[in-house]
Amino acid sequence: MEKRKVVIDCDTGVDDAMALILGMRSPAFDVLGITTTAGNVTLEKVVRNTLVVVEHAQREVPVYPGASRPLMGAWDTAENAHGSDGLGDVGFPDPERTAETTHAVDFLIETFMNSGEPVHLITLGPLTNVALALAKAPALEHHIASLVMMAGGINGGNVTAAAEFNVIVDPEAADIVFRSAIPKTMVGLGPIMQGGSIKAEDVAQFEQAGTPWCDMVGRLLRQRMEAWQAIVGEVRPTMPPDLAAMGVALDPDIAQATPYHVMIELNGTHTRGMTLADRRWYRKLFDDAPAPNVNVVTEIDNDRYRKLVLDTLLVQ
Ligand code: RIB
Ligand code: CA
Numbered sequence: 001m002e003k004r005k006v007v008i009d010c011d012t013g014v015d016d017a018m019a020l021i022l023g024m025r026s027p028a029f030d031v032l033g034i035t036t037t038a039g040n041v042t043l044e045k046v047v048r049n050t051l052v053v054v055e056h057a058q059r060e061v062p063v064y065p066g067a068s069r070p071l072m073g074a075w076d077t078a079e080n081a082h083g084s085d086g087l088g089d090v091g092f093p094d095p096e097r098t099a100e101t102t103h104a105v106d107f108l109i110e111t112f113m114n115s116g117e118p119v120h121l122i123t124l125g126p127l128t129n130v131a132l133a134l135a136k137a138p139a140l141e142h143h144i145a146s147l148v149m150m151a152g153g154i155n156g157g158n159v160t161a162a163a164e165f166n167v168i169v170d171p172e173a174a175d176i177v178f179r180s181a182i183p184k185t186m187v188g189l190g191p192i193m194q195g196g197s198i199k200a201e202d203v204a205q206f207e208q209a210g211t212p213w214c215d216m217v218g219r220l221l222r223q224r225m226e227a228w229q230a231i232v233g234e235v236r237p238t239m240p241p242d243l244a245a246m247g248v249a250l251d252p253d254i255a256q257a258t259p260y261h262v263m264i265e266l267n268g269t270h271t272r273g274m275t276l277a278d279r280r281w282y283r284k285l286f287d288d289a290p291a292p293n294v295n296v297v298t299e300i301d302n303d304r305y306r307k308l309v310l311d312t313l314l315v316q
Helices: 014-025 043-057 104-114 128-136 138-142 165-169 171-179 189-195 200-209 212-232 241-250 281-285 302-313
Strands: 004-010 029-036 119-123 146-150 184-187 255-264 275-278 294-300
Touching (some): 014 029, 014 043, 014 212, 014 241, 014 302, 029 043, 029 104, 043 212, 104 119, 104 138, 128 138, 128 171, 146 241, 165 171, 171 255, 189 294, 189 302, 212 302, 241 294, 241 302
Parallel strands (some): 004 029, 004 119, 119 146, 146 184, 184 294
Antiparallel strands (some): 255 294
16 A cells, blocks of 8 residues: 655644554554644643654654744643643653754645645644645645644534634634635544544553553543543543544545535634534525535544554554
8 A cells, every 4th residue: 555645733732642643653654744833732842742752653753843823822722631741741751852943834835845746734733834834835725635634513612612622723724724725624523522432442452552652542541531530420432533533534434524615703702713514405506605615524433443543553
């Protein structure tokens, strides 16, 4: 099977870490680089965490520092979900390797504009780097072979009733990306909650595998399960959003998707950061109906997803 060349953009928190490991350990991907943006935690912590993850994956993948803030400035980090260090405060030691000096935006432009073959992009955090790259090099939208985003939710959010974290952190960036001509797939909260579970028995397999990457994934999954158990009072499967998005990027056949025209709300008192899908079936009958701009994942086959994650990570 020919490897697909990919770039992964992230705001390394707990689920980004799992997703990065899955992408880097997969035989299907040649990960050319990882670009980082502020989001779950500050950029400094995101870069540090990403380097720690690359070391645990035992892969030689360069890490590029990117946006230190959203386009419009302020945002709320998510230490409540990712710990103060962004990796669940489970105690991973500092990395030995260092980040690149090239800025993430410049790496994105150089990589996609100069590649002689298709390169695919996967985003796991706010879309600030991609928006900045599109603003600096508008032709870039025709040079990204595909974009799979963990972003949004057409049936509601997680930060507010309307908005998902990666979009509400930088709605203007999301608007720029969703309006672009890049072939886009949106993996939002709905299908992740429906089919993105990793079960307790899966976590035990990672914990017993004995590899650095499974050790990291097992510890992070266990931390998430224990955090939720403290809230709900029972052991439940965990649903790491970025890991599910990476699963869909690796094997789109594990998911169902429908093309919709999706708009990003920028001004709503209660709805800023909403990903609003136009699902009116009759709209396509009208000449002025805007064409679909994104393939929205609507369902994930949980058995196939879990098998993909286990089969990929348990390989020694
Ligand atoms: O809403 C979930 C998303 O926001 C995930 O990417 C998580 O890492 C946070 O960035
Ligand atoms: Ca993320």
